[in-house]
Amino acid sequence: xxxxxxxxxxxxxxxxxxxxxxxxxxxxxxxxxxxxxxxxxxxxxxxxxxxxxxxxxxxxxxxxxxxxxxxxxxxxxxxxxxxxxxxxxxxxxxxxxxxxxxxxxxxxxxxxxxxxxxxxxxxxxxxxxxxxxxxxxxxxxxxxxxxxxxxxxxxxxxxxxxxxxxxxxxxxxxxxxxxxxxxxxxxxxxxxxxxxxxxxxxxxxxxxxxxxxxxxxxxxxxxxxxxxxxxxxxxxxxxxxxxxxxxxxxxxxxxxxxxxxxxxxxxxxxxxxxxxxxxxxxxxxxxxxxxxxxxxxxx
Amino acid sequence: xxxxxxxxxxxxxxxxxxxxxxxxxxxxxxxxxxxxxxxxxxxxxxxxxxxxxxxxxxxxxxxxxxxxxxxxxxxxxxxxxxxxxxxxxxxxxxxxxxxxxxxxxxxxxxxxxxxxxxxxxxxxxxxxxxxxxxxxxxxxxxxxxxxxxxxxxxxxxxxxxxxxxxxxxxxxxxxxxxxxxxxxxxxxxxxxxxxxxxxxxxxxxxxxxxxxxxxxxxxxxxxxxxxxxxxxxxxxxxxxxxxxxxxxxxxxxxxxxxxxxxxxxxxxxxxxxxxxxxxxxxxxxxxxxxxxxxxxxxx
Numbered sequence: 064x065x066x067x068x069x070x071x072x073x074x075x076x077x078x079x080x081x082x083x084x085x086x087x088x089x090x091x092x093x094x095x096x097x098x099x100x101x102x103x104x105x106x107x108x109x110x111x112x113x114x115x116x117x118x119x120x121x122x123x124x125x126x127x128x129x130x131x132x133x134x135x136x137x138x139x140x141x142x143x144x145x146x147x148x149x150x151x152x153x154x155x156x157x158x159x160x161x162x163x164x165x166x167x168x169x170x171x172x173x174x175x176x177x178x179x180x181x182x183x184x185x186x187x188x189x190x191x192x193x194x195x196x197x198x199x200x201x202x203x204x205x206x207x208x209x210x211x212x213x214x215x216x217x218x219x220x221x222x223x224x225x226x227x228x229x230x231x232x233x234x235x236x237x238x239x240x241x242x243x244x245x246x247x248x249x250x251x252x253x254x255x256x257x258x259x260x261x262x263x264x265x266x267x268x269x270x271x272x273x274x275x276x277x278x279x280x281x282x283x284x285x286x287x288x289x290x291x292x293x294x295x296x297x298x299x300x301x302x303x304x305x306x307x308x309x310x311x312x313x314x315x316x317x318x319x320x321x322x323x324x325x326x327x328x329x330x331x332x333x334x335x336x337x338x339x340x341x342x343x344x345x346x347x348x349x350x351x352x353x354x355x356x357x358x359x360x361x362x
Numbered sequence: 363x364x365x366x367x368x369x370x371x372x373x374x375x376x377x378x379x380x381x382x383x384x385x386x387x388x389x390x391x392x393x394x395x396x397x398x399x400x401x402x403x404x405x406x407x408x409x410x411x412x413x414x415x416x417x418x419x420x421x422x423x424x425x426x427x428x429x430x431x432x433x434x435x436x437x438x439x440x441x442x443x444x445x446x447x448x449x450x451x452x453x454x455x456x457x458x459x460x461x462x463x464x465x466x467x468x469x470x471x472x473x474x475x476x477x478x479x480x481x482x483x484x485x486x487x488x489x490x491x492x493x494x495x496x497x498x499x500x501x502x503x504x505x506x507x508x509x510x511x512x513x514x515x516x517x518x519x520x521x522x523x524x525x526x527x528x529x530x531x532x533x534x535x536x537x538x539x540x541x542x543x544x545x546x547x548x549x550x551x552x553x554x555x556x557x558x559x560x561x562x563x564x565x566x567x568x569x570x571x572x573x574x575x576x577x578x579x580x581x582x583x584x585x586x587x588x589x590x591x592x593x594x595x596x597x598x599x600x601x602x603x604x605x606x607x608x609x610x611x612x613x614x615x616x617x618x619x620x621x622x623x624x625x626x627x628x629x630x631x632x633x634x635x636x637x638x639x640x641x642x643x644x645x646x647x648x649x650x651x652x653x654x655x656x657x658x659x660x661x
Contacts, residue, residue: 244379277658280659361660
């Protein structure tokens with residue numbers, strides 16, 4: 064029941080076919096920790112600039128998130144600006160200002176070092192490894208990545224993979240990393256690189272889990288109200304690791320349940336801009352949709 | 363237990379990244395009827411040329427398919443030639459020779475008119491309606507279509523839809539037909555056009571069912587051995603309607619089971635060229651994978 068997340072906090076300016084928002088609170092660690100707070104009391108490590116409003120930190124704390132690892136640095140918070148295409152499956156990045164996140168060198172508060180569950184949100188494999196070095200005896204370590212690191216720091220990534228329990232990546236990233244053209248073969252191939260289990264994220268088409276128990280596939284929950292896909296992947300990760308941490312569980316059956324929780328919570332995330340929708344729902348709403356989803360898949 | 367299929371029989375010449383085949387037996391009615399023969403004794407209506415070898419007709423009969431509606435006309439059998447791209451999700455049509463299928467005017471043998479289950483494979487809505495006029499008292503009518511008819515015979519298609527129980531179409535065709543950009547909304551919108559249930563086929567990403575019971579989504583069975591995707595959609599349809607016909611069932615639960623059978627049988631089809639893989643398996647193999655798939659989706 065000690066879940067650590069290290070990742071980004073950002074201000075996102077987003078345009079979608081359904082509207083736009085400026086400077087919404089975002090970043091991998093924001094989505095992950097808010098979602099994980101439905102399951103446990105997450106520990107957050109990240110960096111923000113002096114422009115980061117205290118209300119956001121208050122919001123995190125109100126959700127039971129331990130913000131001792133949230134550092135405020137001189138300068139501005141990470142900013143991202145993007146525009147989604149009509150089908151919401153692809154987007155253009157219009158502007159990135161790394162600001163204080165560009166020199167992020169995460170140091171865990173001493174009382175975070177005994178964390179049993181760890182999520183290394185997307186950042187360079189070197190940073191991810193450095194964080195992992197600071198955790199004394201992790202039980203389940205999960206990491207995310209992106210095409211940038213596969214293209215520029217493949218060696219570091221390949222060194223990190225055997226240290227992971229779970230590795231999350233997008234379908235296209237799995238193809239890029241393995242040179243495969245088929246997702247099933249790519250998933251198996253990524254698992255051979257070291258992680259105990261691999262999760263391929265397919266956006267609106269759901270996700271696939273590759274573990275020693277074989278392949279498990281989940282469709283996305285079919286919400287018709289997609290407003291903003293930003294944060295879906297990190298929300299999914301928060302649901303997966305949050306539910307595993309809450310149950311201190313890692314069997315094949317636990318992983319399947321975790322995948323389902325990840326799917327359901329991500330379906331809420333995309334129903335609003337930024338963290339809006341996650342801020343409206345309770346654990347009861349989450350569980351109700353989980354049961355509906357479970358029933359939907361039973362035949 | 364009287365399942366009628368009206369559609370094409372063809373010789374397919376196919377290139378995929380895994381190999382090539384010339385003049386393989388194909389066509390919607392071939393795939394559908396061979397799959398449906400795992401569940402019941404299908405009735406086949408179609409047209410072939412004088413070049414159609416008697417062995418193929420023998421093969422159909424050996425599977426319990428009633429070929430009384432298979433007409434041989436002067437001329438050549440429908441031929442299609444295509445090449446799949448590296449990812450197997452898209453293909454180029456290199457050549458089409460409609461031959462005798464170009465003037466196909468299906469007339470049901472008298473003893474086919476009492477068919478209770480009917481599959482109108484992809485052809486013009488006018489032809490599909492004409493077939494349906496000849497069936498006395500159908501219980502479940504399912505039809506497929508393609509982008510060509512949405513673009514060129516939309517009026518005829520819109521007239522046909524209220525006469526259908528089930529309507530199958532690809533994800534891109536559903537977006538084209540409805541003008542929607544979201545598959546969930548598109549599925550609901552297609553259903554409002556008349557059919558009792560709508561099935562959106564998403565290829566390697568599975569399928570979605572829209573019915574009065576709501577939305578049901580199934581992922582594709584994750585076979586790593588994709589050799590040739592040709593016929594997957596018609597195999598899926600054969601599994602769906604075959605299992606409904608065998609059980610004379612149409613409840614929400616029956617439809618879900620039918621979707622699962624369609625998914626599983628299509629996963630066999632794509633493991634070989636043309637009908638090769640379907641020719642190798644037995645109902646026992648199908649049921650074994652069905653149980654595995656069911657277990658895979660249970661959490």
